[in-house]
Amino acid sequence: MVILKSYPCSWGRCIFCPFSLEQSTDIKDIIETNRRVIDDALREVRREDVERVAVFNGSSFHELPLDTVLRLPPLAEGRVFEVEERSEYVSKESLKYLLRLMKPKELVVRVGFEVWDEGIREGYLRKGMPNSEVVRLAKLRKEVRGEGLPVKFIIYVLFGMEGLPESKVVESVTKFKELFDGVIAIKYRKYLPNHPNEAPVSKELAQYLERSADLVDWGEEEEWVFEKPS
Numbered sequence: 001m002v003i004l005k006s007y008p009c010s011w012g013r014c015i016f017c018p019f020s021l022e023q024s025t026d027i028k029d030i031i032e033t034n035r036r037v038i039d040d041a042l043r044e045v046r047r048e049d050v051e052r053v054a055v056f057n058g059s060s061f062h063e064l065p066l067d068t069v070l071r072l073p074p075l076a077e078g079r080v081f082e083v084e085e086r087s088e089y090v091s092k093e094s095l096k097y098l099l100r101l102m103k104p105k106e107l108v109v110r111v112g113f114e115v116w117d118e119g120i121r122e123g124y125l126r127k128g129m130p131n132s133e134v135v136r137l138a139k140l141r142k143e144v145r146g147e148g149l150p151v152k153f154i155i156y157v158l159f160g161m162e163g164l165p166e167s168k169v170v171e172s173v174t175k176f177k178e179l180f181d182g183v184i185a186i187k188y189r190k191y192l193p194n195h196p197n198e199a200p201v202s203k204e205l206a207q208y209l210e211r212s213a214d215l216v217d218w219g220e221e222e223e224w225v226f227e228k229p230s
């Protein structure tokens with residue numbers, strides 16, 4: 001997993017978003033940090049036999065500076081290459097361009113729809129990705145697969161947040177699995193005082209997610225920090 005620095009997300013309105021804590025508006029800082037991270041990652045993938053590289057930048061891949069994007073093909077080429085995007089960046093043209101530039105064995109696009117229920121997604125979470133986007137990406141997935149393009153779509157589903165009933169989490173996993181290639185369930189963590197509170201997760205939901213989601217991220221891994229060069 002390669003964690004890159006990015007500008008603040010152009011949407012920036014989701015009520016739970018913690019990524020402002022990592023983002024920067026200093027282009028020099030972003031470019032230099034990312035050059036360092038990519039150089040380290042390249043050394044790592046050349047030393048180990050790495051088949052899969054996931055690049056995350058706390059907003060959309062398409063919001064990375066060009067300097068950073070153009071340094072990524074050696075990491076992606078011939079491997080499964082994963083990126084995160086807001087839905088508006090995902091089109092047939094943008095997918096084809098990424099495939100041409102990165103030459104991955106497979107491109108995995110992760111999209112944070114978070115919840116199936118549009119009222120909660122738009123009215124409460126303020127994701128700015130209505131159901132028309134869910135339907136558009138599901139259709140796009142079918143089209144690109146029909147053309148034989150090696151692209152998969154994985155959807156993030158949030159759980160463990162006040163205002164997000166467990167029944168809606170179950171519904172989300174079920175529905176997104178029907179339309180896309182997989183679901184990653186992410187345990188919500190409250191990072192800022194004005195964010196919604198965390199909610200306890202029932203044993204039933206935990207068992208359901210472990211059984212049904214492709215991956216459950218309980219948020220227990222060590223947190224990422226950008227270290228200054230020594």
Ligand code: SF4
Binds near residue numbers: 010011016112
């Ligand atoms: S789309 Fe993602 S990065 Fe942007 S504000 Fe929402 S949660 Fe944060």
